[in-house]
Amino acid sequence: MTDLGSALSPIAPELIVAITACVLLVADPLLSRTASRTWLPALTVIGLVAALASQVVLPRTGLFFSGFVNVDAFTNFFRAVFIVLALFGTVVAPAYLFRKRVPAGEYYATVLFSTLGAMTIALATDLITLFVGLELMTIPVYVLAGIQRRDRFANEAALKYFLLGAFSSGLLVYGFAWLFGITGSTRFDEIARSLQTTGLANGPTIIALALITVGLGFKAAVVPFHQWTPDAYEGAPTPATAFMSVAPKAAAFAAILRVLVSGMGPLAVDWSSVFAVLAAVTMTAGNIVALVQTNTKRMLAYSSIAHTGYILAAVAATSAGAAAGAAVLFYVFAYGLMNLGAFACLLYIDLEGTRGATLDELNGFARREPFGALAFAIFLISLTGIPPTVGFVAKFLVIQPVLDAGYAWLAVVLALNAVLAAFYYLRVVVHMFMYDEESGAPLLVSSRLLSFSLGLSALAVLVFGIVPNSLYQWALNAASPILP
């Protein structure tokens, strides 16, 4: 028994999350609708907190399961990020799910399974584990997108997302196959060793690289592989959107770091300039389209594409070393916190279907719900990148490796994009604070849990903006296995 215990302890967080998800599925039919409103999220939170605690209590690092599981600082960082995001995505949801009659047990279990997949990506040492993790992460998200079965838009969103996602998975796995054919291995370290000697000498390597870039680009919503994003985000129930917009993106970047930066690192000279261009295109396109949106949910969806571009810029700058890796990790964490928070702020507004509030429907929000408006404003200011918020530190940290790697033009593009973004983010603040409520404005529903969790995360956005050192150190440390 102790042998089994010590053998399983490296993946204790994953096990706990998996068990909790299964328990939820069993508990769901046993509980009444009102009881499940309280107990299912409580169970989820307990499971996630236990998973987080197990990572702290059993800090084991190294290779396990015959080298198939790699627990290092990088793994632990992403585990913690995914768990925190899932926690946040859970606590903002109950009131909304109850109101909209979304099946709660399925919602929480799906979130947990998706989290489990994301965590698997972080501990993968080879292409197969990574692919399994990626699919385990995405398939539940397709379900989340369509969980409001009776809503036409939710159906459309889920189908669109599923078809494009399946297509991209196909491309990705095809790329993996090419890569295996070239290098003779699925393990990242052996792929790196093999590519080290061959370089980008032949056509097949280019094909593998291109397919993998496209496949992972789909998951991270890189322009021009982003078309699924706005519809999927808009059609999903808002708490699911909040979760979808951050966790899969963080996981996609974990995969990009593991596969491209670590496995295909020897080719970085070749792909980094492509990524720099992709980053510039992604942030600019995302921001320009977001600029003309009048629906906040869609606007935030497009803005999340822009943020992919910012993170991608840091990925392109891997030649700057550990600073680039740390910038990616820091940005992913900061983005998760502020973007999930921003989406969750839309939960205050009661609207039919899965629709998000339009700008006009936010008029006078600051008077009607001062606390929610303040939190929303803090998230938006952080997304813009204005100090003293974590979003500003994240932008600073991204600009630094980008300049160091010699992409001065990209740094300037990034700065100008932040100005574009300021325009539409601050327009939301304008509507909340500077216009008066119109007649026929939608009802507001406030829940104490929602306000509490938003307050906590808004506070975190400010605190990490003012004293970012420990978080940065952690990110730097976590990036060291990938980019020493």
Next chain:
Amino acid sequence: MTLDHILTLLLVIPAAGLVPLFVFRADPRAVKQVAIVTTFVELLLSLQMLAQFKVGVADFQLVERADWLPSLGIRYYLGVDGISVLLVPMTTLLTFVSVLYSAGGVIKDRITAFMASFLILEIGMVGVFITLDLFLFYVMFELMLVPMYLIIGIWGGSRRIYSTLKFVIFTLAGSLLMLVGIVAVWLQSGPEGSRTLSLPELLEIRNRFSAEFQFWVFLAFGLAFAIKLPMFPFHTWLPDAHVEAPTAGSIILAGVLLKAGGYGFLRFALPLFPTGTQLWLPLIIVLSVIAILYGAAVSTVQKDLKKLVAYSSVAHMGFVTLGIFVLNTQGAVGAVLQMLNHGFVTGALFLFVGIQYERTHRRVIADLGGLANHWPLYTTFFGIFVLASLGLPGLNGFVGEFLVILGTFQFGGVPLGGLFWGPLAAIGVILAAIYLLWMFSRVMYGPARDHYKGLPDLSPVEVACAVPLLALTVLLGVFPQPAIAIIEPSLDRMLKLATDPTFLVALR
């Protein structure tokens, strides 16, 4: 009595004031009292700081240093020298005046949020003048942005949304490019692990900045400061923002926020990038003189009283950049004095335009007239500030502009030399006399109008707001020597750094 960590205290007091403000948020009376007391304590503290400042020492004083982001070499680094030490009390005084005036009943809606915005704004404004780490400076520079955005956008006039967005987007465009510049400086400052953004250390190693590097980074910094200042042709946000801002917002915007631009040039751009300065200097001199003449010419034809004062700020700020970039002591001392004087005088002008508007609800000059018949006290105060603004000898406006023009005459650099630009700048002073006196006569004199008859003269609160500004206007006009003695040593040191020929990397 000397206080340790007085600069930190200056940042802490407004933040601490937010706590009781939040506690008493439901009671407008208590909120006003808390805001007034907080800003008054801050004012006293800044005077105490001035008392602790040793006059005649060029280097930074009252320095505080602590690690902030040690892995990146970023520090919490505070200190003042002659250039900044007077700007801090100016800031705290103008904030106090703004809060006092607003508490007098002008702001009725959402008073708690208004006062909270002012306190956060004050942290940023004081912070900009006392930080010596570029990262911290940037944080403070941006911290001023959001509160001012809310102040204009919530409590402003009818076109407030357009104006406030324009203000933010303009400013942000400049400052984000500066952020790229700051990161570039950081990367140049040394090998990994020993990089820094602390000004004194950067000054030691600035010979690492190549001429090309300085050219681009000076542009990045310069754009941010030029937009903030604002320099022609980046000034277009200013009239809109000023016209729509509530009175207190205009006072702070003109009095303090614009100074952050001039101060940024003096503190960071010039000493860090001497070659960059030389490369961009001809353009800035030309733009400054254009700003002086253009600002004056446009002011002359304004129909709106507030817009007139706003455009006059463009001209006055032209004197500041001109004085800074002629790179001699007279010019630079004049520029710093001009910043101070403009803070007091234009702050006061906006206050009086606001007071007048509160009563008459009219800002178009043609609608006004004959006010002197009803408001003797108002006329006296307003008249003195107008005279100070146009540079009447004996009042403070004269000293700064005179020194700047003197410095310009001595300027020997490209293009055309000081004997060409000096007289042109002097024409600006004449134009100022024309538009200000003409405005004053149209607004205050003329036949008494019946519908202004019952309107009261200045209230005690308004007098209390105006008296300290008036006292300083006269004092700095008659007896500017103490101020010059404080400013000059540090400016000399800065100018030596900016013009030291051994550091001027060969111009390409």
